[in-house]
Amino acid sequence: MSANARIAEPDEAISFEELGLAARNHGLLLEALRYDVTPIGLHYLLTHYDIPAVDPGSWRLRVDGHVEEPITLRLDELREQPRASHTVTFECAGNGRAKLSPRPVSQPWLDGAVGTATWTGTPLAALLRTAGVRPGAVDVAFAGADHGLERGVEQDYVRGLAVDDCLREEVLLAYEMNGQPLPPQHGFPLRLVVPGWYGMAQVKWLTAVTVLDRPFDGFQNEIAYRYVETEDGPTKPVTRIKPRALMIPPGMPDFMSRERVVEAGAITLEGRAWSGWAPIAQVEVSVDGGDTWKAAELGESGERWAWRHWSFAWDAEPGTYWLAVRAADEAGHVQPVDQPWNRQGVGNNMVQRIPVTVRPA
């Protein structure tokens, strides 16, 4: 159907195309890991094509396909459906891509393609029960209003999700973010929220929910978001978020290099950790670039699908250090110290490393 992402040559620098994507698709500023819920504007943002201009008055959601009775809903009708809120950590499947070597050429994320928001909407399962999913249903296709070209294929952004995943009670059709109507860039007037999954599943600007009696075979599932190990070998779909911990870079930055300078003394390192597979079991910190690790203290476990706070007391003596942090979840997944490379640069949860200079207090 279409080629994989190009792999950059060894030592090939960032291109202007990649810069153009980086200027549009912004990451979380890592100091914003301090907020339990990410303020609007600091949450990561990836837009495949353009943010569409949706008129909420004429907008409708269709629920159709392999159902007993198709439904069409206005926005005010959706808001009258049962209401639920969940605080959920989202992460782009491509987070960390630009740190891979060699680098798959696409949106060049460093560490920041993450954020946590409180999403409010109506549970998808209830709406599907109202429409009546017919026996033999396999997948559900979620269509967004954003339209463009990708690797030669013109398309609306559409993703498929297995019916069983759609019936999880925490899956929402969300019309509010952090207590406000969805901002345009986060899917106004309605988006899908699939807790635990990477961002490609969280379809924005929803227009149609179509139940299928066959596997969904569209571009975003079959081509774009797959683990591709070799050029011609078998591939696997990208689904849930692998565990990751991130640290708030301590001390103060240099404007240009973003390198950190810290005053010697007792420092509290802190940040967040999350996994879409299972609750976080452990966070470990290294102050020697990954040679030795010590357990961090975990904060209260809050909502299941939101990141968890961690902290670590460090008695920082003058010198230069590579700080690192890694998370493990209760399903036994541990963040790797070495890169988990693949041709599309997805699911790279290699540990974050932060160079720090500690100067005398």
Place this chain on the structure above:
Amino acid sequence: MSANARIAEPDEAISFEELGLAARNHGLLLEALRYDVTPIGLHYLLTHYDIPAVDPGSWRLRVDGHVEEPITLRLDELREQPRASHTVTFECAGNGRAKLSPRPVSQPWLDGAVGTATWTGTPLAALLRTAGVRPGAVDVAFAGADHGLERGVEQDYVRGLAVDDCLREEVLLAYEMNGQPLPPQHGFPLRLVVPGWYGMAQVKWLTAVTVLDRPFDGFQNEIAYRYVETEDGPTKPVTRIKPRALMIPPGMPDFMSRERVVEAGAITLEGRAWSGWAPIAQVEVSVDGGDTWKAAELGESGERWAWRHWSFAWDAEPGTYWLAVRAADEAGHVQPVDQPWNRQGVGNNMVQRIPVTVRPA
């Protein structure tokens, strides 16, 4: 005091340091030029150091220095002062830097470092009158809470502004953006708003307003934000925003290249234009990359300091085109077709050019 920005070698690609800045400091997605007022999260954002964590309960604003009576105000006291709102277009002085050849190495902006917000706060002039500016006052220093290193100099972000500029009635100490408390990234709890000036004057996270009986000589005025033509020659301060027009890229994008495909037929090209020197007098559009120009239609002139809508009817026939747009203001400034190069890459208001393929309808 400190060196200028490094100039990249001819054809030197974007570095990882520049990518790190691009991932943090995000531009306006150009399709968001459709909104009169930019939604929070789509407005451009530049953070010199880290977003500081400010506790609004213990936060105070000091107004001191060369005044009759220094004042210290809590946030609730500031909100009791006279209240005013202005819709203002902000632009980073470095907008367009990455398009310069050779490229000064700093935050690598393309076209999008712009946004328009409605700022609400209290007029600075009234507060200065209350404190009583003493005879002989020259400049006022505005100190922010963000702290870091820049070209070897450790500093809080501080900018100076001439007393006369501070007494313009439209200059605000703003505590709301688009009707909401300032988001952390836009200066919570208080920022300066100087309509018509580039972003470096709009000091965020304000802690002190200090009247000086001498010219302010801090880093951000004397080193960072200056027009530097030659390595050793005289320099000029960066002040007001030069005229610029931007176009909403028409049609649909390719994900990776962001190149546009448009259906043949009657197309309305549209966008915004602004100048900090004088109201917009004219916007012109070229569909041949700048060889010939035709006048666009200007929308209503709204608030003086907000951008102005423009539109242009284009009968698009199949082929490939370079679209371009340029603005002129009533003071006689016109956007240049060729780059206005300088060593720090500031004030580059060279016209935007958009490659477009028109395909048969």
